[in-house]
Amino acid sequence: MTQTTKVNVExxxxxxxxxxxxxxxxxxxxxxxxxxxxADVLEREYETILAANEKDLENGREKGFTExxxxxxSLSKERIADFAQGLREVSELEDPTGQVLSDWTLENDLQVExxxxxxxxxxxxxxxxxxxxxxxxxxxxxxxxxxxxxxxSSAINSNKAIVEVMHKGLAETKIPKEAVQFIASTDRSxxxxxxxxxEHIDVLIPRGGGKLIQAVVENATVxxxxxxxxxxxxxIDKDADVEKAINILVNAKTDRPAVCNAAETLVVHKxxxxxxxxxxxxxxxxxxxxxxxxxxxxxxxxGSVLAGEEDWANEYLxxxxxxxxxxxxxxxxxxxxxxxxxxxxxxxxENQEAADKFFALVDAAALYHNASTRFTDGGALGFGAEIGxxxxxxxxxxxxxxxxxxxxxxLMKGTGQIR
Amino acid sequence: MTQTTKVNVExxxxxxxxxxxxxxxxxxxxxxxxxxxxADVLEREYETILAANEKDLENGREKGFTExxxxxxSLSKERIADFAQGLREVSELEDPTGQVLSDWTLENDLQVExxxxxxxxxxxxxxxxxxxxxxxxxxxxxxxxxxxxxxxSSAINSNKAIVEVMHKGLAETKIPKEAVQFIASTDRSxxxxxxxxxEHIDVLIPRGGGKLIQAVVENATVxxxxxxxxxxxxxIDKDADVEKAINILVNAKTDRPAVCNAAETLVVHKxxxxxxxxxxxxxxxxxxxxxxxxxxxxxxxxGSVLAGEEDWANEYLxxxxxxxxxxxxxxxxxxxxxxxxxxxxxxxxENQEAADKFFALVDAAALYHNASTRFTDGGALGFGAEIGxxxxxxxxxxxxxxxxxxxxxxLMKGTGQIR
Numbered sequence: 102m103t104q105t106t107k108v109n110v111e112x113x114x115x116x117x118x119x120x121x122x123x124x125x126x127x128x129x130x131x132x133x134x135x136x137x138x139x140a141d142v143l144e145r146e147y148e149t150i151l152a153a154n155e156k157d158l159e160n161g162r163e164k165g166f167t168e169x170x171x172x173x174x175s176l177s178k179e180r181i182a183d184f185a186q187g188l189r190e191v192s193e194l195e196d197p198t199g200q201v202l203s204d205w206t207l208e209n210d211l212q213v214e215x216x217x218x219x220x221x222x223x224x225x226x227x228x229x230x231x232x233x234x235x236x237x238x239x240x241x242x243x244x245x246x247x248x249x250x251x252x253x254s255s256a257i258n259s260n261k262a263i264v265e266v267m268h269k270g271l272a273e274t275k276i277p278k279e280a281v282q283f284i285a286s287t288d289r290s291x292x293x294x295x296x297x298x299x300e301h302i303d304v305l306i307p308r309g310g311g312k313l314i315q316a317v318v319e320n321a322t323v324x325x326x327x328x329x330x331x332x333x334x335x336x337i338d339k340d341a342d343v344e345k346a347i348n349i350l351v352n353a354k355t356d357r358p359a360v361c362n363a364a365e366t367l368v369v370h371k372x373x374x375x376x377x378x379x380x381x382x383x384x385x386x387x388x389x390x391x392x393x394x395x396x397x398x399x400x401x402x403x404g405s406v407l408a409g410e411e412d413w414a415n416e417y418l419x420x421x422x423x424x425x426x427x428x429x430x431x432x433x434x435x436x437x438x439x440x441x442x443x444x445x446x447x448x449x450x451e452n453q454e455a456a457d458k459f460f461a462l463v464d465a466a467a468l469y470h471n472a473s474t475r476f477t478d479g480g481a482l483g484f485g486a487e488i489g490x491x492x493x494x495x496x497x498x499x500x501x502x503x504x505x506x507x508x509x510x511x512l513m514k515g516t517g518q519i520r
Numbered sequence: 521m522t523q524t525t526k527v528n529v530e531x532x533x534x535x536x537x538x539x540x541x542x543x544x545x546x547x548x549x550x551x552x553x554x555x556x557x558x559a560d561v562l563e564r565e566y567e568t569i570l571a572a573n574e575k576d577l578e579n580g581r582e583k584g585f586t587e588x589x590x591x592x593x594s595l596s597k598e599r600i601a602d603f604a605q606g607l608r609e610v611s612e613l614e615d616p617t618g619q620v621l622s623d624w625t626l627e628n629d630l631q632v633e634x635x636x637x638x639x640x641x642x643x644x645x646x647x648x649x650x651x652x653x654x655x656x657x658x659x660x661x662x663x664x665x666x667x668x669x670x671x672x673s674s675a676i677n678s679n680k681a682i683v684e685v686m687h688k689g690l691a692e693t694k695i696p697k698e699a700v701q702f703i704a705s706t707d708r709s710x711x712x713x714x715x716x717x718x719e720h721i722d723v724l725i726p727r728g729g730g731k732l733i734q735a736v737v738e739n740a741t742v743x744x745x746x747x748x749x750x751x752x753x754x755x756i757d758k759d760a761d762v763e764k765a766i767n768i769l770v771n772a773k774t775d776r777p778a779v780c781n782a783a784e785t786l787v788v789h790k791x792x793x794x795x796x797x798x799x800x801x802x803x804x805x806x807x808x809x810x811x812x813x814x815x816x817x818x819x820x821x822x823g824s825v826l827a828g829e830e831d832w833a834n835e836y837l838x839x840x841x842x843x844x845x846x847x848x849x850x851x852x853x854x855x856x857x858x859x860x861x862x863x864x865x866x867x868x869x870e871n872q873e874a875a876d877k878f879f880a881l882v883d884a885a886a887l888y889h890n891a892s893t894r895f896t897d898g899g900a901l902g903f904g905a906e907i908g909x910x911x912x913x914x915x916x917x918x919x920x921x922x923x924x925x926x927x928x929x930x931l932m933k934g935t936g937q938i939r
Contacts, residue, residue, distance in 0.1 A: 220913055471935055471937075473937065495639075495723060511885060517761070
């Protein structure tokens with residue numbers, strides 16, 4: 102008999118669902134002990150993980166991945182210690198389950214409680230970075246959920262080793278190891294199978310590039326927590342302070358150009374541009390920001406190239422920026438509505454009325470008045486842990502902490518009440 | 521030139537989106553005044569609506585619809601006054617938008633506010649009852665949302681007349697009449713067009729039978745608030761009080777058999793059944809409840825017919841009931857997990873431990889200990905208004921009041937903060 106490595110995604114999802122029932126009734130102390138133990142085991146067994154990581158790095162070198170990509174893929178004793186530290190920090194956060202959101206008693210003495218409970222099973226579909234394997238597992242277990250992990254093929258050996266080490270650790274805790282399922286396949290059909298497993302998976306969370314997220318959103322019948330793509334704008338109003346405007350623009354564009362809350366387009370009032378073009382040009386030059394402008398901008402900013410639909414609609418994730426000149430606030434809002442991804446949008450102005458209008462009319466998870474878009478992030482906002490940044494409107498919008506991994510139950514306690 | 525009546529669903533959805541921007545910035549007083557004015561106009565113009573309703577009733581008679589269906593379709597001066605009264609009551613509820621859910625200041629003095637805001641445009645897909653046209657419009661406008669209404673073909677003339685009257689009324693308020701769009705088509709393709717209009721419609725709410733809801737859930741890429749199907753169970757435990765058990769069972773089954781929180785299956789502990797079969801049989805007989813039982817039950821309850829998969833899996837919405845005998849609580853929970861729709865589930869027992877286990881392990885929106893499932897309903901729970909009962913886990917679960925029609929924005933107020 103030959104051994105087959107074909108994975109059975111459904112069987113794994115069913116195991117996760119079963120394990121979620123055990124997890125659901127563990128105390129917060131039992132869950133926290135398990136997380137701390139996982140942290141210790143990861144640190145202890147780091148060599149196993151590094152050996153597997155070496156295989157992924159070799160494959161990556163053969164495939165000629167970029168240096169930045171290889172860096173994200175690469176693990177070290179220190180990085181694994183960071184993963185462990187992350188688990189310990191999650192163990193110290195408030196338990197998001199078992200919280201009574203409201204309770205009241207009906208006239209007939211029926212007691213009603215609205216209580217937070219785990220979702221059940223989380224399906225995590227992600228690319229590249231092996232840290233997601235540990236981070237997502239920690240957040241899932243902390244919130245009483247089982248997890249089905251489907252990582253990217255480039256990190257498959259690292260991810261598999263991490264999960265094996267975590268399984269070994271879980272065997273010494275109250276959490277069944279079946280609560281963490283790893284789909285050990287590089288086959289896309291394994292991912293697609295997860296899309297429709299409504300009975301076994303309660304929510305899918307895609308983490309990665311726009312294409313991955315779109316594939317999940319468009320094809321999944323399992324509910325999705327949509328994260329990530331941020332085509333963010335900085336609007337410099339007629340009444341913007343020059344120093345604030347330039348500082349915010351440069352920070353939002355260059356602090357970390359590859360992240361989703363980085364600015365991708367500058368929308369600028371023509372009057373402000375006319376009055377302050379020298380300062381702006383100087384700042385762009387000093388910070389190596391390359392401009393793709395409309396025709397009006399092309400005539401003002403030297404070295405800019407003509408922007409087209411592609412420039413307005415997409416993230417550069419580099420120090421390139423699209424620049425659109427507008428006649429007024431209304432034009433600016435229309436541009437943002439047309440091309441924005443409802444992530445983070447900023448207005449720089451000293452005019453409170455303009456700021457209020459921007460806040461009221463721009464439809465996005467996070468709106469900024471006189472600050473950089475870079476603060477849309479669970480860490481910066483003090484959430485303690487972040488599952489991702491939701492760009493959808495239902496369930497959770499903006500940076501998502503542990504509560505996004507819970508749902509509610511209405512618990513009714515009676516003494517024979519009928520209607 | 522001939523006039524065509526082909527509807528342009530996309531154009532209507534775009535109009536709704538545009539109108540939603542105006543709605544979003546109206547004060548709560550302006551919205552409430554509009555609702556009260558709509559109520560007055562509906563009462564004043566009732567004859568127009570009744571004339572249109574007569575056409576639907578004629579068509580219904582020709583098609584040989586059941587008496588119950590015709591009753592739901594039929595309007596009267598009094599029913600229209602009830603619709604108006606409903607609008608007035610909604611106007612008196614708390615505005616679900618503009619509420620600051622939390623606010624804090626970062627160390628750099630950036631002020632953060634998490635505020636509730638309207639979703640934007642609600643797509644309502646519903647069957648039969650013309651009251652949904654008014655109720656849904658009232659809830660949408662109250663929460664600052666525009667609405668695209670697609671009602672069932674049997675009520676199309678009534679719905680169209682109601683919307684025409686409401687448009688006339690809106691013209692005299694601050695709410696643009698484009699905020700209420702009615703898809704005047706009996707063509708299913710018009711409904712299907714709404715499924716993928718993510719840019720213009722923010723959420724779809726299907727109200728009606730299981731087939732309609734499934735079609736929306738499975739085919740829509742627009743996020744859905746799933747409502748309704750309730751295959752609810754009453755579990756009578758070994759330690760159940762006889763009187764409570766029988767009262768609750770009879771109430772949950774017969775009070776309103778056609779609603780989603782009615783009981784469809786009795787799961788009964790074999791020991792309790794053996795000890796109390798006479799009382800149970802008497803109650804079932806007196807209340808004309810017809811039993812579809814498993815083999816164990818068939819031998820105990822006279823006149824019962826053998827139940828199959830269909831009986832366990834579906835709603836009867838009549839005074840029929842499926843009855844399953846179990847050996848213990850675990851078997852009961854397994855049966856409910858297998859066939860339940862995560863709506864409302866009840867346990868009758870004097871054993872607190874059993875009740876606790878049931879509450880912890882059964883995965884449903886509403887769980888009852890010693891009370892009838894009939895209380896899962898916004899009215900009974902004191903929500904003031906109900907959009908539907910969510911059987912999904914994300915966004916809103918269980919009875920949904922006005923807050924389910926809102927999302928949040930993070931508003932960041934700075935003085936030039938960068939990261």
